[in-house]
Amino acid sequence: MKAIKRLGAAAVMSCLLLLAGCWDKVEIEDRLFVLAIGVDSATEAEQKISEDRYTLSFVAPVVDQIIEGEGPTFHTYKTVENNLITSLTQLLERFSKKQFFGHTRAIFFGEDIMKSDKLLKEVLDGVSRYHELHNSMYAYIVPGRAEEVFEVKPMYDKLLAPYIAGITENSNYTSKAMRLSLLDMTIMLENQQGGLVIPKLVPGEKEVRLNGAGVLKGYKLIGYLGDKETSVYNWLMNKAKGGAISIEYNNTPTVFRHFTFNRKIRLAKVEEGKIYLNYEMETEGSIEEYKMGWKILDNVLLEEISREVEKRIEGESEKLIEKFQKQFKADLIGVKDYLSKYQPKLYKTIEKDYEKFFTDSIVVEVTANVKIRRVGLIK
């Protein structure tokens, strides 16, 4: 009896050996934290076989070099494959560490990917299906090739990806920078049937610059917005927060700086098959620069300046709306969004053939309301 009990106890204990263990353990030293991904279409010179479609570049920090050390603080890994997921496994075949995408901060799309709807759709499906990638990372378009971004050696930052993400996060203070996460990107593509405005990142030698934006229609790149136009686009889409607007007043450059910027859309009227919309913009801020010796703390003067700023906002907004209506023929300025949300009955009548309706029969008027609250430290 005692022997049986002992045997039983031994059997139970041996269970501990069998049950213990972990399949998913990966030591942190073995992980390769990929901080940014660049996607390009493969050039002919790179193709090993003709099926190869993508050149993917990954950037990962070299941990022991970040704290001290003279070597490069990050490495770039490059693969050429015909799809996204085998590109990831190719890394495993060539490098000793296991890549981990939980902390990826940015994804760069080369211009050539954006020019082909087929390539873009494939890559986006792969990115949003893959469980390890978080879709809160920022997305950018790079004129030329995305891998060029990884050749940038940032002047004052040790790592590339946090540097670029930091620039994007400055969009709270400047309306010229645009902020778009991968999630926002897929949502917008979904809602606009392939329409998208995506921030453009221009790599330089020692720095990158967030400059303008790419415009997509039907999953294809159809043009770019300039630096100023991006700012106007942010106004139109109610994405702007802080920023500065410079105008000429009395032959003097005068700078109006705003910390809030709100846009509301109102339906003005529906007449003869045309829809008249009113974009109401409201902003508050201060005058930051005028001319030494000239007094600006004067209500009448401030009123006049704010009229000027209003004119500026209205004029530039209407110019950009016209560009979207006439040149791009794509509703990326929130008209459809507004109509389908707030005027669902009206929207149902024009839902079919909406694109034609947008270019021909939608009239947008912009009214701005600028309030100058402060003028800085001197009168």
Next chain:
Amino acid sequence: MIRNNDIVSPYQIAMITIMTVISVEVFSIAADTADILGTDGWLVIVILGIINIFTAMVIVRLNSIFPGKTIAEYSQIIIGTVPGKVLTSFFAIYLIIVIAYVTRVFTEVVKMFLLFRTPTEVIMLSLILVSTYIVRGGVECVARINELIFPILFIPFTIVMLFGLPNMDFSNLRPILQTPPGKVLASIPRMIFSFGGIELALYYIGFMKEPKKAYKSLIISVLFILLFFVMVIVFCIAAFGAKSTTKAIWPLVMYIRGISLPGLFIERLDGVILSLWVLTVFTTIVTVFFTASYSISKVAGTREQKQYVLPLVIIIYYLALQPGSLAELYEWGNAIFPYAVSAFMYVVPVMLLIIAGLRKLEVKQNEGN
């Protein structure tokens, strides 16, 4: 017979109901409702919740006719021994399928987001085997584990959900109430299973000292579930818009993945929340498992339910492994649960109540103890 220390308090009944109803479907509920009704998806949950308040009242009314007895016992009094046993066996089969389904869905979620290389079988078995330990302890253990886990789960969860507020755009919920009423009504049967689990009160109220006190607890718990589901749906749609919500398999997990805490103190919250979520699935399995083994013991006429627990593990494990893929699993779920849930949640209690009323059945307070 019910042992003397096996008593469930009114508070515990509320916890049991909440923790049972809220299980794996909460991952996908936003996608399901958005798929049917777009931005008005939350409406169907509100309607169902109101309907289920009445269901809860029917269940408590039925149970208070037979204090100290569960459906497994009083169904034999109402419709006769053999039909009662048949009904109870069907109930048990349904409950076993529920456990298998919940286990499998949960395994798929965990495998996708947490344990990529751990074999499915290991995830499943460890979940079921841990539950057996509680179930063998009897109804008091089941009630207490529910009571214990409720705050551990919902307080951190609600806090984390609120961190997603910057990602939200509540104008995504517009247009509001533009769906024709006919379409809303037609969508109710498709979502009926989301409240599945209230029917377990048919068993657990039987363990209460005063079944009448369950009115308040059940109604409060249905309201809680309703609010919780509406919160999840509204948050997901506000964050992604109705169109993109339907594209995700588990929008709630996507929502949590999208959250990044300010200051990057903890960058990724999905692991934390999913580990917490193990608890709610665990409690669902425990409560359902207990009723399944209890039903079997009543059909077989044994005093205890303990001995049926471990053999049931094999059946559940086998059933859970049957669906070949996630697609097949959801296909099975959609084929079985709308009917099974409406049968056991609506048809059975109402019929039993009518028959009991017609036969003028009343059990004296002291009988059966």
